[in-house]
Amino acid sequence: MFAYGSLMWDPGFAHAEHAPARIYGFHRRFCVYSHLYRGTPERPGLVLGLDRGGSCHGLALRIPRSELPAVLDYLWRREMLTRVYHPRLIAARLDRGRAVPALAFVVNRAHRQYAGGLTPVQTAALVLQGHGGRGPCRDYLGNTLRHLSDLGLADRGLSRLESLVEGLCAGRLETPTLPPPPPPEPVVLNASSLNWANRQAAPAGK
16 A cells, blocks of 8 residues: 555554555645545545656555455545545555555546646645544644654655645735635445455456
């Protein structure tokens, strides 16, 4: 499993070991409207997604094979409630360059929760206003940066975003006009990882 946000410090499942890792072709970004975890339908916040381009530092979590079905079901209930992510197997590079296949949640750019068209200041304003079932969006940003720092890693994009949030909070920046929020996506309560897992295990050509 490749963890790049809250799964780094609050995975919610046991894992055999973890190690710093880096993936290529995607970067970490606050690009997903949140109506549940970090916002409400009336005042949405944002959560992280992997968006195309660049690279991303995070954690590779090794899940024991015996625990894999239960962990995948948990992850689907946590991350795939509105199908805003595409689950993908991506090569995660560990120290010394060794690559391992890792499950990663890549944002679905065609989904109405995708917030890739926001300006940096609009993104900061949504981070500042968002507060949902898992707490303030601003705490989510701060926790991500602190955990990366603990690992000796940095994310310049998130550091710039934190500066913008601080500027809005202190009144140094003008609060931007926000676009109308998208309507909440129906929650898929029976979201299951079984079909995805079966596709990954299918022999080539099937």
